[in-house]
Amino acid sequence: MAETLLTIRDLTKFFPGIKALDNVHLTVRTGEVHALIGENGAGKSTLVKILTGVYFPTGGTITMEGRELNFKNAIDAQQAGIVAIHQEASMFLELSVTENIYMGHHLRHPKTKRLDWKGMRERTGELLKQLELSIDPDTLVKNLSVAQRHMVEIAKALSLNAKVVIMDEPTSALTTREVADLYRIVRQLRKEGKAIIFISHKFEEIFEICDYYTVLRDGQYIGEGKVADTSTDEIINMMIGRNIDHMFPKKDPNIGDEILAVENLSQLGAFQNVSFSLHKGEILGFFGLVGAGRTEVMRTIFGIDKRNGGSMTIGGKPYAPKGPHDAMAHGIGFVPEDRQRQGVILSMSIGKNITMPQLGSLCHFGITNAKRELEVTKTYGEMMEIRAAGWHVDADTLSGGNQQKVVLAKWIGTNPRILILDEPTKGIDVATKAAVHEFVSQMAGEGIAVILISSELPEILGMSDRVVVMHEGDVTAVFNRREMNQEQIMRAALGETKEALHG
């Protein structure tokens, strides 16, 4: 039996208002590939960030080879032998393979102390040869394919003498042949006694390459075991097996006429042949895992990205948005996922943020009207119960939850007919979350058609009248409220089933 290499016990991480990790355990042995499984937001990323020294744990212990580890920064983690290979490889595109591999731990000439490029180049060549890769150490990384960049990252991990290699969805951007190459290298690393923590949403991968698995859900440890002794069904049950609490303020829907129809909408490389319809007063959930293409569909509907094919109608009339202003003129509001980057303007006051989308109608010949702006701000700011010292304070002084309320307030102020909410409760505290759910129900009650993108199954199940499930750019299923069930939704999101499309 292989010996235990890395042990995590009772690992806990709090963020203000959120428990990201709650007493998580993980045991990894030498020479094993360990699958870390969980939905988006289950706590996998937080765990990886703690293991790589990016976050500090609130509590719990990490032990490696019998020694307790306390990382002060990312370098500590690297020196301890834990290296992560990132989802979107964070590399220096304009530098060569050698320079990338030795960034941060350059070899120096023993006598002159200058950088020993010759030595590093030779060593890189050996590493690449060891991995049976035909990459020239002098190639600039920008000229490599995504798969090759992954391999270079792995070579970097080897150059660091990593004992634990963390791979976060390593196959998501690879072709079948490249995946086979990756598997070969993973097996080779395993043979050399490295431990690999393998994060993946794809079951065929887990069953193909992994030895053990640990499942996380909502930041909690659910269970672990040997992959050989389990089944897809068992893992899916572990991923979703929770009681849906009745905290969702779902009202009886009053669904009206069709307002938006999307026909075979496609965008190269993001999604294809997406069709669905949306009705007045309806909450349409959109479920899928990271990279399913949900956000991209919404960006296209909102006129930010161009489509390659398909058509849309709003209220029966053809709709081809020229840009966000056009979408807004058609009565669409869009609360984007990345609040800080796309939602609020941090350097502006709450009031100015709220009135921004409707500034045109509040102005008279381009001149702003402070009194009317204050009225609007008050109306919608109070509706959303934004907590702040005043409407004039800058948005960067607010908590994440209150910033989200500002974004919601500004869109409600535009009186939208269609409101698209992209992960509206991501990373906000429980109280605000409840407020957002209440608000969504209320909006639907007033006849607004709501599209709710969420990666949290309970939220989707609790709020939606219908659910569209996407997997890798395809719509794989549409469920009505009475036929929804966690397992089927998760299966469709994993691409395990393709339901007959209806609704």
Next chain:
Amino acid sequence: MGEIQMKNTRDGNFLQRVSKVLLARREASLVILLAVILVPIVVRSPQFLSFTNIDRIINDISILSIVAIGEFFVILSNGIDLSVGSIIAFSGMASGMLNEAYPQVPVFFLLLLGTGLGAVMGAVNGALVAYGKIPPIITTLGTMSVYRGLTFVLSKGTWVTAHEMTPNFIGFPRQSFLGISALIWMALIVIVVTYYFSRFTRSGREIYAIGGNATAAKFVGVNEKRIRFMVFVISGTLFGFAGSLWTARYASAVNEMATGFEMQAVAACVLGGVNFAGGAGAIPGVVLGALFLGVLNNALPVVYLSTFYQTLVQGMIVLLALVINTMVDQRKTRKLLEQRRAR
């Protein structure tokens, strides 16, 4: 131990309390620094505060204020305009030459010509940035040379001297109206109009939005290209206007005029609390920044500081002001974080 510290932060000694009030606003810290610099100067040469000297300083900073305000709008949108000096030179040269060739053309049209040419040059900058997607610093680095080169081509390397221009034109900046010179009136009008524009118009608000977070602004339907184009037209217009005033005030149009003036304009903005990354800043701060630079330029010769040292001292004081500004900002951020944590 902890108790004592708590008490200190709440009450603080006199100095702490004063500094708290002063550091609350960036503009305030600039005023204080200005006063601190002025005290030894006035002690050493009281004539610094004479009416004529103050009048001269304010006349001097009038043009700088107009130019700094132009630069302000570009920086506010998270850009930068380096073609300042060249636009001033071309517009100034064109007005001077027109005045020389056709003395009967009224002063108003000379100003209009300079302003119009500035607007066109600004529009070229704006088009390259907004529609050509060339970064502002590269665009204006290029046009800085192009416009300066055009000035030489236009003048064929010659310059226009005081006696080649009409007394009307070169006398006009000094003409007094209600006891204030025309030049100062011009600056006041620009300040008031741009202040109103930046605070009370939709376009003004949208410049703040684009500079603060271009992605979020696009998500609410702000036309990014239009705004990026617009800020360069505004800056070019103000630079061109300043160019005509420059020729009149200094009674000559030379090819090298206003070389390096972009640095003064940028310095005035940064001193006045304009965020170099865009999205934050205000006209009063910029004017104060220009005033600060103007006083500094005038004060150092008055105290008989050797010319060898003037540039050095100036640079050091500007840096000092910036360090204080940054400290104020960091203090503010820290306080916010503490407040948020306490909640």
